Amino acid sequence: MDEVNITSAQWIADPISGQTQAAIRATIAGVQWDVPISEGNRHYAEIMRQVQAGTLTIADAE
Amino acid sequence: MALSTIQNNSLADTAVHGYRNLVINGAMVISERYGTAVQSPAPSGYGIDRWATYKSGSGTFSIQQSTDGPSGFSNSALITVTSNSTPSGGDYYIYSHKIEGYNTAQLDWGTSDAKDVTLSFWVKSSVTGTFSGSLRPSPTGYTYVFEYTVSSANTWEYKSINISGATVGTWNSTNGSGVNILFSLGQGTTYATSTVGSWVSGNFHGSTTETDLIATSSATWQVTGVQLEVGSEATPFEHRPFGDELQRCHRYYFKHKADEGNDPILGTASNWSTTGVYSYFQFPVQMRTAPSGSYSAASDFIYYIAGATKTPSSIGLSARVTNYAAEWDISSSGLTAGQAGWMRAANGNAYIEYDAEL
Numbered sequence: 001m002d003e004v005n006i007t008s009a010q011w012i013a014d015p016i017s018g019q020t021q022a023a024i025r026a027t028i029a030g031v032q033w034d035v036p037i038s039e040g041n042r043h044y045a046e047i048m049r050q051v052q053a054g055t056l057t058i059a060d061a062e
Numbered sequence: 063m064a065l066s067t068i069q070n071n072s073l074a075d076t077a078v079h080g081y082r083n084l085v086i087n088g089a090m091v092i093s094e095r096y097g098t099a100v101q102s103p104a105p106s107g108y109g110i111d112r113w114a115t116y117k118s119g120s121g122t123f124s125i126q127q128s129t130d131g132p133s134g135f136s137n138s139a140l141i142t143v144t145s146n147s148t149p150s151g152g153d154y155y156i157y158s159h160k161i162e163g164y165n166t167a168q169l170d171w172g173t174s175d176a177k178d179v180t181l182s183f184w185v186k187s188s189v190t191g192t193f194s195g196s197l198r199p200s201p202t203g204y205t206y207v208f209e210y211t212v213s214s215a216n217t218w219e220y221k222s223i224n225i226s227g228a229t230v231g232t233w234n235s236t237n238g239s240g241v242n243i244l245f246s247l248g249q250g251t252t253y254a255t256s257t258v259g260s261w262v263s264g265n266f267h268g269s270t271t272e273t274d275l276i277a278t279s280s281a282t283w284q285v286t287g288v289q290l291e292v293g294s295e296a297t298p299f300e301h302r303p304f305g306d307e308l309q310r311c312h313r314y315y316f317k318h319k320a321d322e323g324n325d326p327i328l329g330t331a332s333n334w335s336t337t338g339v340y341s342y343f344q345f346p347v348q349m350r351t352a353p354s355g356s357y358s359a360a361s362d363f364i365y366y367i368a369g370a371t372k373t374p375s376s377i378g379l380s381a382r383v384t385n386y387a388a389e390w391d392i393s394s395s396g397l398t399a400g401q402a403g404w405m406r407a408a409n410g411n412a413y414i415e416y417d418a419e420l
Contacts, residue, residue: 004106004107005106012378014380014381015334015338015391016334017381019381022380022381023379023380023381023383025378029105029107031356032356033354033355033356034354034355034356034378034379035354036352036353036354036379036381036383037381038351040237040238040350040351041351041353041354041418042417042420043354043417044354
């Protein structure tokens with residue numbers, strides 16, 4: 001029921017810590033969202049579900 | 063007055079029996095995302111605060127916060143079929159509300175102590191007949207399908223449905239999705255069951271005999287005053303103060319926008335480097351979880367720093383967002399590290415929104 005159309009996803013780097021996979025920038029149902037790495041966040045959960053299903057790939061950070 | 067004189071006829075007194083309604087924004091008064099603008103087609107997700115539309119199938123419908131309501135209500139959710147279709151197979155069209163587990167833990171569902179609840183609402187439809195909906199946990203497991211009858215077209219009617227407590231299933235009792243309420247607007251066979259009025263194993267939206275609103279061209283369906291409460295008696299709708307309801311909605315969604323005055327301040331900021339700025343914004347209430355962030359173009363914002371202004375070249379939510387505050391990562395140029403300033407909206411298009419919906 002809640003499956004969401006995610007057309008792109010890219011890791012966001014953190015310039016302070018140097019972490020290259022600090023958050024995810026994704027286009028979800030046509031809207032760009034910056035998504036934190038948080039298990040309780042519905043966008044993050046759906047991105048990870050689609051990644052595990054092999055239907056979505058998260059691109060490296062710029 | 064002796065305590066023994068407080069009887070059930072005092073149930074209408076919300077001063078005694080407040081906080082009964084487990085539904086947030088059941089009167090559809092809060093609409094931060096779109097106001098009263100028609101959303102056509104309806105988004106696949108949230109529109110009026112805490113309420114979402116979902117569909118699968120070739121039919122389409124719009125959603126709007128309407129200013130029409132029964133006596134005592136100033137708003138309702140208005141759904142209009144914009145392209146009719148007879149649903150089949152796995153098609154579905156629904157209007158839904160998810161209640162956080164913390165707020166439904168008191169129901170003891172999934173145990174032998176499960177409490178009965180009552181769902182009540184006002185409905186108005188251009189199509190008459192038997193409609194249906196359901197309650198269930200998220201994602202799936204068990205479903206309770208209910209039916210209600212719309213007797214007169216285009217007339218507000220009050221409905222109440224007693225629902226036995228679920229002694230089965232696994233129900234979230236923390237900050238996940240506890241109980242989902244679904245109003246079915248049409249469905250194929252996949253999500254329909256003939257078991258109505260009791261809990262049944264499976265993932266269903268409504269009954270096999272329901273009227274499919276989506277099958278009728280230009281059909282309308284409205285709902286407001288949705289209340290889910292413990293017990294077997296429907297009490298009058300709990301009208302909470304607007305500010306109270308807005309704060310409850312902010313736990314799940316918050317839109318910081320520039321339409322309430324000139325140059326609203328969006329947050330203080332300081333220069334991390336000659337090109338990098340970080341801005342801090344504290345949410346009005348603690349959100350359900352660390353939210354996602356979305357925003358208008360970087361050129362919609364302006365950075366006031368050391369007697370000058372800068373237009374950001376980019377903005378984005380940093381990795382340090384929690385359920386109580388967000389940090390924004392802003393890029394610009396020609397800055398002096400260590401200076402501090404503040405971010406404003408540069409025009410009326412500016413907005414930042416935070417989503418921690420279920």
